[in-house]
Amino acid sequence: MDPSRRLFLAGTGSAAILAGCQKAPGFAPRSSRRVEQILHGIPTSDGDGVRLHRVIGQPRLRNLDPFLLLDRFHSDDPDAYIRGFPDHPHRGFETVTVMLEGRMRHRDSRGNDGVIGGGGAQWMTAGRGIIHSEMPEQEQGLMSGYQLWVNLPASEKMCPQFYQDLGREQLAQGTLTPAGSRLSVIAGAVDGLVGPVRERPTEPLLFTAVLEDDRPAVIDTPEGHTAFVFVGSGDVEIGPDATPVREGAIALLGPGHRLEVRAPTQRSEILVAAGKPLREPIARYGPFVMNTEAEIRQAFADYRAGVLDRT
Ligand code: MN
Numbered sequence: 001m002d003p004s005r006r007l008f009l010a011g012t013g014s015a016a017i018l019a020g021c022q023k024a025p026g027f028a029p030r031s032s033r034r035v036e037q038i039l040h041g042i043p044t045s046d047g048d049g050v051r052l053h054r055v056i057g058q059p060r061l062r063n064l065d066p067f068l069l070l071d072r073f074h075s076d077d078p079d080a081y082i083r084g085f086p087d088h089p090h091r092g093f094e095t096v097t098v099m100l101e102g103r104m105r106h107r108d109s110r111g112n113d114g115v116i117g118g119g120g121a122q123w124m125t126a127g128r129g130i131i132h133s134e135m136p137e138q139e140q141g142l143m144s145g146y147q148l149w150v151n152l153p154a155s156e157k158m159c160p161q162f163y164q165d166l167g168r169e170q171l172a173q174g175t176l177t178p179a180g181s182r183l184s185v186i187a188g189a190v191d192g193l194v195g196p197v198r199e200r201p202t203e204p205l206l207f208t209a210v211l212e213d214d215r216p217a218v219i220d221t222p223e224g225h226t227a228f229v230f231v232g233s234g235d236v237e238i239g240p241d242a243t244p245v246r247e248g249a250i251a252l253l254g255p256g257h258r259l260e261v262r263a264p265t266q267r268s269e270i271l272v273a274a275g276k277p278l279r280e281p282i283a284r285y286g287p288f289v290m291n292t293e294a295e296i297r298q299a300f301a302d303y304r305a306g307v308l309d310r311t
Contacts, residue, residue, distance in 0.1 A: 033227060033256040035243040041072050041250070047085030047134070051075060055230060055250050057149075064226055064252065065277040066202040068093060068289055069149035072230065072248070076142040084135035089308055090126035091299045092157040092289045094150040094200070097122045097134070098186065098208065098271065100232070102143030108132035109309045112163055119168030121186045123197045127152070127159040129299070129308035146230070146271055153201050153278050154291050161309065162198075170196050179213035179262065188274070190219055202275040209270050211236060211263035219272070223257040227274035234268025236261050 039061055041053030050073065055061070057069035075081055084104075097104065099116045106122060107113045109131040116122045124130070136143060152159070172185040172193040183190060187197035188205030195207065205221060211234070221227050229238055229251045237244055238251050238261050245251045247268075253259065261270065283290045288299040302308040 031223075031256045032240045032258045032260060033221065033253040034239045034241060035245065035251045036254045037252040038243075038245055038249050039252070040248055041070075046071070047088075048083035049079075050083065050085060051080040053248065061250075061252075063151075063282060063284075064228065065279065065282075066151040066204075066226065066275040067148060067228075067273065068151050068282075068284070069147070070230065070250070071147045072232070073146070074142075074144040074232070076140075078140050081136050081143045082139065085133060086135070087131055087133045088287055089129060089131045089299075089303050090124075090287045091129040091302075091308060092126065092295075093152050094123065094125045096124070096148040096150060096186070096206065097145065098148070098206075099145040100208070100269075102141065102145065103137035104143075104145075105135050105137045106132055106165075107135075108161075110161055114163075114165045116165065117167065119171070119184065121166045121171065123164040123166065123187070125152070125159065125162040127157070127161050129302065129310075130161050131303075131309055144232075146232075148206070148273065149289070150200070150202055150204060150275060151278055151280075151282070151289060154280055156201055157290060157295075164197055166196055172196065176209070176217040176219070179211065179215045179217040181209050181211045181213055181217050181263075183207055183209045188222075202278065204276075205272070205274040207272055208232075209261075209272065211261065211268045211270065214262055214264050216260045216262040219259040219261070221253075221257055221259050221272075221274045222276070223255070224276065225274040226277050227253040227259065227272070229253065229259070229261060230271040230273075232269040232271060234263055234266045236263050236268050236270060 041055035052073040055070040174193045185193045185195035185207040187195040235246045
C-alpha cells in the first residue's frame with residue numbers, strides 16, 4: 001500500500017447541508033447571510049502523525065460543495081508537526097495551504113520545490129495528478145495555518161498541474177471600513193483588494209482577517225456561492241442576528257451576499273471562503289476526488305503504474 005494520506009476519508013459525501021435554506025421573501029433582508037450551522041473541528045492526525053483539527057471532511061460535514069476539506073493546524077509542540085506529510089498523491093482538485101505562522105517546504109514529482117512562510121499561501125492545482133511532500137522547515141516554534149481542498153469540475157479534473165506560491169507580500173493586504181480590521185486576500189476580491197490567485201472554475205473568494213474593532217465589518221460575497229467563516233482565535237458575531245461563533249468553530253452561512261462580522265470582546269482571527277458550488281457527483285477516496293468510482297480506480301491504477309502525474 002502506498003503512503004498516501006487521508007485514505008480514511010473513504011466514501012462520498014453529501015452536499016445537502018446548504019439545501020433548502022432559502023428564507024421566505026420579506027422575512028429578513030435577503031441580502032444578509034445568516035449563520036445556518038456551527039460545527040467544531042474534530043481532533044485527528046494525518047500525514048506522519050501531524051495533529052490537526054478536521055473541520056470540513058469530518059463525518060458531520062463530509063464536504064461543503066465546492067470545498068472538500070478544511071484542516072486547521074495550530075501547535076507549538078514540534079511533536080505535533082515535525083514529521084510532516086511525506087510523499088503522497090492527489091488527483092482531481094486543488095489544495096490550498098494558508099500559513100499564518102511557521103514554514104513548510106513543498107516538493108513534488110514535477111520538480112517544483114518551494115517554502116511557504118508565515119503570512120503566505122500556496123494554491124496548487126493537482127489536476128491530473130501530483131505526488132508531493134509537505135514538510136516543516138522548522139524544528140520548533142509555532143506552526144499555524146490551514147489546508148483547504150477546492151474541487152474541480154469534471155471538465156478540469158484532468159487538467160495540467162499548476163502552482164502558485166504566494167509570499168505574504170504577494171497577497172492583497174488592506175483594512176476594512178468601517179472596522180479597523182486587517183485583511184489578507186488570497187483569491188477573489190474584497191473591498192477593492194484583489195487576491196493574486198488566477199481565475200478558477202469555482203470563482204473562489206478566500207481571505208484571512210484580523211478583527212481588532214468591535215464595529216461590524218461588512219464584506220460583500222458573491223451571491224449563490226457557498227460561504228463559511230472559520231474562527232481561528234478569539235470569538236466573533238456574524239450576521240444580522242449577531243450569532244456568536246467561538247474559536248475553533250466553522251459557521252456555515254446561508255444565502256445572500258452581505259457578510260457582517262465583528263469581534264465584540266477581543267482581537268480575533270478568521271478565515272473566510274466562498275465558492276461556486278459545482279453540483280456534480282463526488283467519488284472520493286483519500287487523496288483522489290473524482291466524479292465516478294471508475295475514475296477513482298483509474299487513479300489508483302495510474303498511481304501504482306507510476307503514471308499518475310504524466311501528461
Ligand atoms: Mn498534499
